[in-house]
Amino acid sequence: MASKLKVQNNKGLWHGRFLTFETIESTNQWVLDNPKQCFDGDVVYAIEQTAGHGRFQRKWISQPERSITMSMVIWPQSMHDPILQGASMSTALAVRATLQEYNIESMVKWPNDVLADGRKTAGILAEYDSSHNILVIGIGINVNMTANDLSDPCLNQQHATSMSIQTAHGFNIAEVIASLIKNAETVINNLRKTGFEQLLTEWTRYDYLAGRKILVSTKDGFLSGSYSGLNENGKLRIIDENGQEHTFWTGDVSIKNID
Numbered sequence: 001m002a003s004k005l006k007v008q009n010n011k012g013l014w015h016g017r018f019l020t021f022e023t024i025e026s027t028n029q030w031v032l033d034n035p036k037q038c039f040d041g042d043v044v045y046a047i048e049q050t051a052g053h054g055r056f057q058r059k060w061i062s063q064p065e066r067s068i069t070m071s072m073v074i075w076p077q078s079m080h081d082p083i084l085q086g087a088s089m090s091t092a093l094a095v096r097a098t099l100q101e102y103n104i105e106s107m108v109k110w111p112n113d114v115l116a117d118g119r120k121t122a123g124i125l126a127e128y129d130s131s132h133n134i135l136v137i138g139i140g141i142n143v144n145m146t147a148n149d150l151s152d153p154c155l156n157q158q159h160a161t162s163m164s165i166q167t168a169h170g171f172n173i174a175e176v177i178a179s180l181i182k183n184a185e186t187v188i189n190n191l192r193k194t195g196f197e198q199l200l201t202e203w204t205r206y207d208y209l210a211g212r213k214i215l216v217s218t219k220d221g222f223l224s225g226s227y228s229g230l231n232e233n234g235k236l237r238i239i240d241e242n243g244q245e246h247t248f249w250t251g252d253v254s255i256k257n258i259d
């Protein structure tokens with residue numbers, strides 16, 4: 001159940017409106033449930049998100065005032081709009097650029113994570129409703145979350161961190177959001193101008209998996225091998241122990257040997 005919606009403009013940061021909910025189950029779900037209330041460029045932000053989810057309906061943990069939970073609404077310009085292919089990856093790069101502005105080094109991990117010090121600091125969830133031609137890009141960032149906030153049994157604490165844990169100081173959430181919207185606008189405009197191939201090149205600069213042995217798990221099973229980059233469609237490539245290449249559209253990747 002959503003509560004108290006406040007609508008503002010984005011103060012020139014980006015072309016949409018800024019919709020704030022005090023409490024909502026999921027910003028992504030709200031957009032998908034209310035496509036006719038959303039315009040291209042709208043940002044839906046929740047102070048408190050009570051049923052945030054990741055891929056495959058997994059739980060996404062957040063804390064009011066200590067996390068960013070928001071969704072950007074995009075109306076793809078055509079079926080060939082590169083944003084349909086590059087939504088998660090471009091947004092992960094925008095989050096990385098924002099962390100960099102705060103002197104936090106981070107890397108992107110296929111398909112939708114941003115890791116600082118090898119631990120998940122942000123997750124992206126892009127969902128597309130073809131019947132309304134609406135793309136929603138959900139962004140969860142652990143800004144001021146404490147180790148205690150990240151102690152939920154659904155996540156392995158070793159694998160999660162926050163901006164404040166990394167730096168031992170707090171951040172102004174509104175400022176982080178402003179930086180994020182600005183960086184998202186830049187990467188999305190670039191993606192539309194220069195195409196998915198250029199996004200792949202940018203991805204390789206910050207690719208956490210580069211040179212690693214990985215384990216990919218999907219609903220069909222597991223496969224381990226050497227990460228061999230992404231193919232031209234953004235599929236993950238892995239070379240197994242027999243030298244055979246396999247590609248994946250989706251899956252969870254863990255590091256086999258940390259070298």
Ligand code: BT5
Nearest residue numbers: 026027028052053054055058060061070123124138140160
């Ligand atoms: C994601 O999924 O990483 C996408 C998360 C997207 C969340 C945003 S918040 C705004 C918008 N509204 C929503 O309802 N969702 C989006 P996935 O790759 O499936 O990762 C989920 C897994 O990450 C969980 O199973 C946990 O293990 C772990 N996890 C959950 N909360 C976390 C957190 N705060 N920090 C780090 N890891 C977390």
